Every structure is written in structure tokens, then in C-alpha cells.
Amino acid sequence: MGAAVRGLSFGLPSPLTELRDERLDRHGVRVHLKRDDLVHAEVPGNKWRKLKYNLAEASERRHTRLLTFGGAFSNHIRATAAAGHYLGFETVGVIRGEEHSPLNASLAYARSRGMTLTYLDRATYRHKTEPAVLAALTGEFGPCHVLPEGGGNGAGVRGCAELPGEIGVDFDVICCATGSGCTVAGIAAGLAGHQRALGFVVLKGAGYLDTEVRRLQRAGFGERTGDWALDHDFHFGGYAKRTPELDRFIADFAFRHGITLDWVYEAKMLYGLYARIASGRFERGSAIVAVLS
Known part of the structure; x- marks a missing residue:
């Protein structure tokens, strides 16, 4: 599957733009944004x-239905629904927690793209990968190609590994937000050998993600690879939670740079x-890439 796929046309490689900001100049640091959010409006x-x-x-195995998992605000659920709509897959989204009416914007969008929504209580959801839970789901919805929450598996890791090769400037650190670790x-x-990755964790109490990143790398490449670390200090209370301080930052960033950030x-x-x-956590002269997706 390349840059154009049966009704899906992708803006790859995604643009790279430098931030002009006196707060960065003050510390002698350069930051480029890797605008993966512009690859496709829906995916x-x-x-x-x-x-x-x-x-x-899924195509190679001749599956016609995708089943995947996520929270009520999951961007992965939205993207899977959109990809299924354009590529001719039926989609089922298994949502953590109880059903709420009316649907929030994310789930309403997924349903508008043809996704069937079903719900698991939080206790059952924690066991979503166990054979009995999966058997019950496939018994209800029929044969499915099961995608893990957030797309986090070896195939997902291999896809994400292609991103650094698109960056046409030398850099020292690349940053991204992370929920699943993929x-x-x-x-x-x-x-490259001199570069490192820094993931900002958006979940509270997610110390397990360090182990999960190592597991995902083994699934994708057979071993832990690359220089990486996770920062757990900026979750703002947990997944899909926000504070007035974060909202002020979003408004200020939009004013300065014309980009409204996903909160x-x-x-x-x-x-x-x-x-x-x-x-002062970065040396003067550091070149940083921040991935927006």
C-alpha cells in the first residue's frame, strides 16, 4: 500500500516546517514540526x-471486516473507520466503558463512516486480548481481522519506522506524543546512530509503557533498537484530560503559529x-523535530 490507495491519496512525505519563536531562540534550540497531521484529513x-x-x-488474508479497540476519544478508532470506508472494509469498534448518548464527536464520526460500535465494561476491556473475549466478539460480529488498540503491533511499528527517513534536515532529538507506545x-x-527519540506519555500512571515499547520493538524488529526515552510528567491528569494551563498554551500556540493543537x-x-x-534540558545548538499527527 503506497501513497495512493484506492480512494485514499496521501500527502507523503509530510511537510517539515521550522518554528520561529523567541522562546526557542533564547535557549539556542531549533525546532521543526513534522506535519504528519497533514498527510490526510481523515487518516x-x-x-x-x-x-x-x-x-x-488483512487484504492478503482476504478479510473483509476489521475489528479494533479504543477509548471514547480514540483517534485510532476514527482513522480505522475512515480507512475502512475508503478501502472497502467493514469496521467494528470495541469501545472501553459504557455507552453514552449522544455520542461524542469522535464516535459520531466513526459511526458516520460506517463503523459498528460496541462496548465493553472496563473490567472486561482489560482482558480484551484474551481468547475468550475475542471469541465472544468474533462470534457476535463474524470473522474479523483484529487490530490491536492504537494499531500497536509489529506491523504498526514497521510503518512508523519509515518516518525518520523522510526528514530532510539533520536533527538530534525527535519528539512525539504516545499513548500505546507504538x-x-x-x-x-x-x-541514525547519533539521534534519539523522546515520547511524551499522555496517560497517567503508565509506567508499563517502557516495557511495552521494548515489546513492540521486538515484535517489529526482533530486538530493542534505537536510543529512546519516555517522559511521564505532562499527562495533565490523564488520557483525554485537560487543564486551564494546557488550554492557555493551546490558545497561545495558535496565536503565535496559526496551528490549533490536538489537546x-x-x-x-x-x-x-x-x-x-x-x-535547560537541551544543549544550545540542539536541533529537534516534533511530530504532529
């Missing part, structure tokens, strides 16, 4: 990168990046 960059080889595998696992695997992921990553720069 943005890292979502497509994680879906790309998974969907190729994006940072893949990006780190695609780095679930990218705003937390960039807030954390600016905070680390302000505290």
Missing part, C-alpha cells in the same frame, strides 16, 4: 503509518517540550 500520519501494513495483511517504538527504530496528544507533547527547553 492522519501516524494513524496511517500504523494501519498501512496491518491493512495490507509510534515512539517505530520512530526510534528508524533513527489529547500533541498539545501535551509540545507543552512538555517547551518546558524541557526552558529548564
Whole structure:
């Protein structure tokens, strides 16, 4: 599956733009934005990168239905629904928690793209990968190609590993937001030897993600690879939670740069990046890429 896929036309490689900001100049740091959010309006960059080889595998196995998992605000659920709509797959989204009416914007969008929504209580959802739970789901909805939550598997990691090769400037650090660990696992695997990846975790109490990133890299490449670390200090209370401080940062960033940041992921990553720069965590002269997706 390449840059154009039966009704899906992708803007790859995604643009790279430098931020002009006196707060960066003050510390002698350069930051470029990797605008993966512009790859496709409905299937943005890292979502497509994680879906790309998974969907190729589904096609090879002649599956016509995708079943995947996510929270009520999951961008992966939205992207899977859109990809299924354009590529001719039926889609089922298994949502964590109870059903709420009316649907929020994310789930309403997924349903508008033909996705069937079903719900698992939080206790059952924690066991979603176990054979009994999967058997019950496939018994209800029929044979499915099962995609993990967030697209986090070896195929997803391999797709994300292609991103660094698109960056046409030398850089020292590449940053991304992370919920499942897949994006940072893949990006780190695609780095040159002198580069490192930094993932800003958007979940509270997600210490397990360090182990999960290592697992994903082994699934994709057979070993831990690349220089990477996770920052757990900028979740703002947890997944899909926000504070007035974060909202002020989003409004200020939009005023300065004309970009409205996604508050679930990218705003937390960039807030954390600016905070680390302000505290002197990066040497003067550092070149940083921040991935928006």
C-alpha cells in the first residue's frame, strides 16, 4: 500500500516546517514540526503509518471486516473507520466503558463512516486480548481481522519506522506524543546512530509503557533498537484530560503559529517540550523535530 490507495491519496512525505519563536531562540534550540497531521484529513500520519501494513495483511488474508479497540476519544478508532470506508472494509469498534448518548464527536464520526460500535465494561476491556473475549466478539460480529488498540503491533511499528527517513534536515532529538507506545517504538527504530527519540506519555500512571515499547520493538524488529526515552510528567491528569494551563498554551500556540493543537496528544507533547527547553534540558545548538499527527 503506497501513497495512493484506492480512494485514499496521501500527502507523503509530510511537510517539515521550522518554528520561529523567541522562546526557542533564547535557549539556542531549533525546532521543526513534522506535519504528519497533514498527510490526510481523515487518516492522519501516524494513524496511517500504523494501519498501512496491518491493512495490507488483512487484504492478503482476504478479510473483509476489521475489528479494533479504543477509548471514547480514540483517534485510532476514527482513522480505522475512515480507512475502512475508503478501502472497502467493514469496521467494528470495541469501545472501553459504557455507552453514552449522544455520542461524542469522535464516535459520531466513526459511526458516520460506517463503523459498528460496541462496548465493553472496563473490567472486561482489560482482558480484551484474551481468547475468550475475542471469541465472544468474533462470534457476535463474524470473522474479523483484529487490530490491536492504537494499531500497536509489529506491523504498526514497521510503518512508523519509515518516518525518520523522510526528514530532510539533520536533527538530534525527535519528539512525539504516545499513548500505546507504538509510534515512539517505530520512530526510534528508524533513527541514525547519533539521534534519539523522546515520547511524551499522555496517560497517567503508565509506567508499563517502557516495557511495552521494548515489546513492540521486538515484535517489529526482533530486538530493542534505537536510543529512546519516555517522559511521564505532562499527562495533565490523564488520557483525554485537560487543564486551564494546557488550554492557555493551546490558545497561545495558535496565536503565535496559526496551528490549533490536538489537546489529547500533541498539545501535551509540545507543552512538555517547551518546558524541557526552558529548564535547560537541551544543549544550545540542539536541533529537534516534533511530530504532529
